[in-house]
Amino acid sequence: MIHFTDVHMRYTSGAEALKRVNLSIDKGAMAFVTGRSGAGKSTLLRLIALIERHTRGQIIVNGQNLERVTGRRIPLYRRNIGFTFQEHRLLYDRTVFDNVALPLVVSGHRYQDIRRRVQAALDKVGLLEKQKHLPIALSGGEQQRVGIARAVVHRPAVLLADEPTGNLDPILSWDTMKLFEQFNQVGVTVVIASHDLDMIRRMRKPIITLREGRILTSAGGEGGE
Amino acid sequence: MTARARLPMDPGRVVTAWLSQHIQALLYSAGQMCRNPLGSLLTTAVIGISLALPAAFYLVLANSERVASAWGGAARVTLFLKMDVTPERAQALATSLRGHPRVLDVRVISPDEALAEFRRASGFGDAIEQLEENPLPAALLIQPDNARFGGTAMEEFLAAMRALPEADTAQFDRQWVQRLVALLNILHRAVLILAALLALAVLLIIGNTIRLSIYNRRTEIEINMLFGATGAFIQRPFLYSGILHGLVGALLAWLLVSGAVRLLQGPVAELAGLYASEFVLHGLAAENVVKLLGIGGVLGWVGSWLAVQRHLRDITPL
Ligand SMILES: Nc1ncnc2c1ncn2[C@@H]1O[C@H](COP(=O)(O)OP(=O)(O)OP(=O)(O)O)[C@@H](O)[C@H]1O
Numbered sequence A: 001m002i003h004f005t006d007v008h009m010r011y012t013s014g015a016e017a018l019k020r021v022n023l024s025i026d027k028g029a030m031a032f033v034t035g036r037s038g039a040g041k042s043t044l045l046r047l048i049a050l051i052e053r054h055t056r057g058q059i060i061v062n063g064q065n066l067e068r069v070t071g072r073r074i075p076l077y078r079r080n081i082g083f084t085f086q087e088h089r090l091l092y093d094r095t096v097f098d099n100v101a102l103p104l105v106v107s108g109h110r111y112q113d114i115r116r117r118v119q120a121a122l123d124k125v126g127l128l129e130k131q132k133h134l135p136i137a138l139s140g141g142e143q144q145r146v147g148i149a150r151a152v153v154h155r156p157a158v159l160l161a162d163e164p165t166g167n168l169d170p171i172l173s174w175d176t177m178k179l180f181e182q183f184n185q186v187g188v189t190v191v192i193a194s195h196d197l198d199m200i201r202r203m204r205k206p207i208i209t210l211r212e213g214r215i216l217t218s219a220g221g222e223g224g225e
Numbered sequence B: 001m002t003a004r005a006r007l008p009m010d011p012g013r014v015v016t017a018w019l020s021q022h023i024q025a026l027l028y029s030a031g032q033m034c035r036n037p038l039g040s041l042l043t044t045a046v047i048g049i050s051l052a053l054p055a056a057f058y059l060v061l062a063n064s065e066r067v068a069s070a071w072g073g074a075a076r077v078t079l080f081l082k083m084d085v086t087p088e089r090a091q092a093l094a095t096s097l098r099g100h101p102r103v104l105d106v107r108v109i110s111p112d113e114a115l116a117e118f119r120r121a122s123g124f125g126d127a128i129e130q131l132e133e134n135p136l137p138a139a140l141l142i143q144p145d146n147a148r149f150g151g152t153a154m155e156e157f158l159a160a161m162r163a164l165p166e167a168d169t170a171q172f173d174r175q176w177v178q179r180l181v182a183l184l185n186i187l188h189r190a191v192l193i194l195a196a197l198l199a200l201a202v203l204l205i206i207g208n209t210i211r212l213s214i215y216n217r218r219t220e221i222e223i224n225m226l227f228g229a230t231g232a233f234i235q236r237p238f239l240y241s242g243i244l245h246g247l248v249g250a251l252l253a254w255l256l257v258s259g260a261v262r263l264l265q266g267p268v269a270e271l272a273g274l275y276a277s278e279f280v281l282h283g284l285a286a287e288n289v290v291k292l293l294g295i296g297g298v299l300g301w302v303g304s305w306l307a308v309q310r311h312l313r314d315i316t317p318l
């Protein structure tokens, strides 16, 4: 599903965020990306979501070479990606409902359809009764879950989560990971960036470790190092 | 993977979806304007005044042109006869001209009368005394029926008078009217230049308003794009907002001009009464109101389009 071949990423500032990255994540798989702060986890996810462009190498997502996804193809490509941001990035002047509805609104769904799907997504993250609230009135963890609902509401083929448990207590973190696992079980390819090593080890999924932009290990699924 | 994004749809549904997206964008823009009433009011007020100025000048001009043409029509025609035309023939011509459907009255001025008038008016009395014979021809003063003249009819009448066998030449008694018309032509051009400048001002105002609202909604635009909004989807509310600002501004301009006309109508009628004229100040005709609104809408659209092209690119990820 996701294949990186000798991928380099250099920001315009000159920072080399990724160097010669090779990796492969199967369709329907669930994988974690870990590493210290600044290792390049967010950058890796942003390249897959086409929020940034890699500067060398090749990225293929679901058979599409990302270099050829340009112009009008970009919005169509992004409609198959769900993304949760490290810094939430909710719209603070819109209700929870409107925030979650955003991916459906931009792709022109009908209102009845939107309402049904948004409520289902909010129900899944346990925030259905807060749908009319503004994000300001929610705790950090609740905001994070609004972001998760927004990332899955349009049923993307690939779900990318950047530090989705950063603001959550251990129990809620675990519940959230289980939630991602449920999405994975219905066929969504899930990639999660997290530095909570203890927890991701307990999930027993492949772990990709980055250090200063290079792949350190690409450990297999059975919870091993 | 892309297949999911393009669900098979029948044409009817495509049209409905397209229409509903446009209506959504329009309502959204209107909602944004209502949510920021002070800002929208200031912008539309500036647009309204900018459009009202040329519209008002246009009205002043159009009304002045009516005045000029009314007085131009009132001018008498002086028909100078050839030197060899006898007084009897001059009288006969006058009589026959009185029967002309476009003529109200004809007065014959004999060479002697003409000379006496000239002597009185010119002050060359002594010099004229020296003349052995009267050098002036007889003339007919023709008062045309103004109600029957419009457009070029006056010129045609003049040409017909010149063509008479007894006629030497014929001319309007209206030099000052011609000067007024020339002046109005200059003013006409000045109004066009002013209108072009103010249209540019409206473009800049709308462009700036849209630029500000793009920057205020930067985050929203970014997130919309990250979740697959197309360029058209992002632009649409801004374009509608520009059109709405332009239209509301034009509406305001119309109200301002109509108000001014209403205030002036009384005094103008009084003045016209003093000149025993039926003249009334005309406001904007329905056709011109439509034009004004059209110009407002188009300026709004162009202004916002320029701003969108210029500033959305700064935000667009990738
Ligand atoms: N927008 C940017 N412009 C320039 N350099 C950037 C940008 N974003 C990240 N970098 C640099 O790229 C490197 C990798 O950053 P990245 O955000 O991918 O790290 P990370 O692993 O997600 O860290 P964290 O755990 O703190 O989120 C860092 O050295 C950072 O300074």
Ligand SMILES: [Mg+2]
Residues within 6 Å of the ligand: A041, A042, A043, A086, A162
């Ligand atoms: Mg990060």
